[in-house]
Amino acid sequence: MMLSGFPDAAPLEGLLGGLLIGLAAAIMLLGLGRIAGVSGMAARATGISNSGAPWPVAVLFVGGLVLGAAVFTGLNGPIVATYPPSYSWLVAGGLIVGFGTRMGSGCTSGHGVCGMSRLSPRSLLATVTFIGSGMATVAISNAVLGAWS
Amino acid sequence: MIRSLLALLSGSIFGFGLALSGMIDPMRVRGFLDIFGAWDPTLAFVMGGATIVMAAAWLIQRRMHTPVACDEFSLPSTGLIDRKLLGGAALFGIGWGIAGLCPGPAIASLATNLIPAGIFVLSMLAGMLAYRVAERAT
Numbered sequence: 507m508m509l510s511g512f513p514d515a516a517p518l519e520g521l522l523g524g525l526l527i528g529l530a531a532a533i534m535l536l537g538l539g540r541i542a543g544v545s546g547m548a549a550r551a552t553g554i555s556n557s558g559a560p561w562p563v564a565v566l567f568v569g570g571l572v573l574g575a576a577v578f579t580g581l582n583g584p585i586v587a588t589y590p591p592s593y594s595w596l597v598a599g600g601l602i603v604g605f606g607t608r609m610g611s612g613c614t615s616g617h618g619v620c621g622m623s624r625l626s627p628r629s630l631l632a633t634v635t636f637i638g639s640g641m642a643t644v645a646i647s648n649a650v651l652g653a654w655s
Numbered sequence: 656m657i658r659s660l661l662a663l664l665s666g667s668i669f670g671f672g673l674a675l676s677g678m679i680d681p682m683r684v685r686g687f688l689d690i691f692g693a694w695d696p697t698l699a700f701v702m703g704g705a706t707i708v709m710a711a712a713w714l715i716q717r718r719m720h721t722p723v724a725c726d727e728f729s730l731p732s733t734g735l736i737d738r739k740l741l742g743g744a745a746l747f748g749i750g751w752g753i754a755g756l757c758p759g760p761a762i763a764s765l766a767t768n769l770i771p772a773g774i775f776v777l778s779m780l781a782g783m784l785a786y787r788v789a790e791r792a793t
């Protein structure tokens with residue numbers, strides 16, 4: 507499906523994928539009584555955090571993320587993905603994302619999906635903050651370093 | 656057993672949804688954040704779809720005494736807003752903008768682009784560990 511004015515957008519795939527992500531988070535909430543927050547689950551699964559979901563739950567959830575994406579590519583073929591121009595962007599971005607998500611107690615899944623849908627003021631403010639700082643970062647890096655190819 | 660199955664099912668559907676929605680492509684995520692360039696609104700549709708389903712789930716949750724497979728709900732508070740929350744969120748956004756990856760898509764990408772996704776995920780875990788060390792030091 508095309509969205510007029512936005513030739514690159516994939517609104518239908520985005521919406522369908524989003525509905526599935528919501529379903530996944532609903533299974534975690536109603537089945538296991540927990541927030542499907544990926545940063546928290548990753549910290550728990552690797553032993554970086556000692557609190558949160560039971561360790562097997564975190565490991566299976568994180569492993570499931572990889573499995574689900576593998577199943578998708580098995581059915582639909584490889585996914586075209588464009589990465590930053592150098593590995594140093596990945597290292598810098600990863601370090602800051604890791605530090606920031608632990609400090610701010612969540613990321614796009616925990617605060618963005620689970621918290622906003624619960625009308626949590628804390629999560630609404632966190633989400634507005636990381637989207638805003640993300641937009642500012644992209645604008646500045648494009649201006650200073652040029653856009654990705 | 657049922658708990659393990661639900662955790663794996665939740666993660667797998669999540670990962671499949673991330674792949675279907677195009678969020679595994681860092682360029683597409685960055686396109687959403689690039690409001691002064693060729694803005695790509697796809698991520699807003701992803702968030703919208705996910706939030707609608709979860710809003711319904713929260714309505715159901717209010718009527719439940721316990722989760723289906725556990726003894727109690729273990730949910731974070733919704734109120735506390737402090738410098739730690741906002742500073743952490745601001746930092747996260749900076750890293751998100753730099754790499755075009757947040758934790759969910761990065762981990763799911765291990766299935767599709769092992770080397771670059773692995774570099775990001777290992778760096779992310781190092782950042783998480785650094786926060787733990789910094790937190791203990793203060």
